[in-house]
Amino acid sequence: MPKTYITTQGDKWDLIAQRTLGSEMRVDALMKANLQHRNIFIFPANIQLVIPDLPVPIPGGLPPWKRGDAL
Numbered sequence: 001m002p003k004t005y006i007t008t009q010g011d012k013w014d015l016i017a018q019r020t021l022g023s024e025m026r027v028d029a030l031m032k033a034n035l036q037h038r039n040i041f042i043f044p045a046n047i048q049l050v051i052p053d054l055p056v057p058i059p060g061g062l063p064p065w066k067r068g069d070a071l
Contacts, residue, residue: 002052004050007045007046010042017030026054030052
């Protein structure tokens with residue numbers, strides 16, 4: 001069963017992404033999982049959104065031997 005989030009009055013995509021996915025930079029993935037609501041900018045209460053499963057990103061600022069992808 002997919003994870004879900006129930007909006008509260010005044011929620012916005014970036015705030016929901018921060019709360020549920022750990023970063024407002026993941027708004028795109030959140031919106032793709034909820035295309036039927038893509039035209040909402042400020043949510044009313046009680047809208048159920050699907051929270052996508054996303055892989056944990058590998059930090060780009062670390063050298064290869066610390067990222068785990070060294071040869």
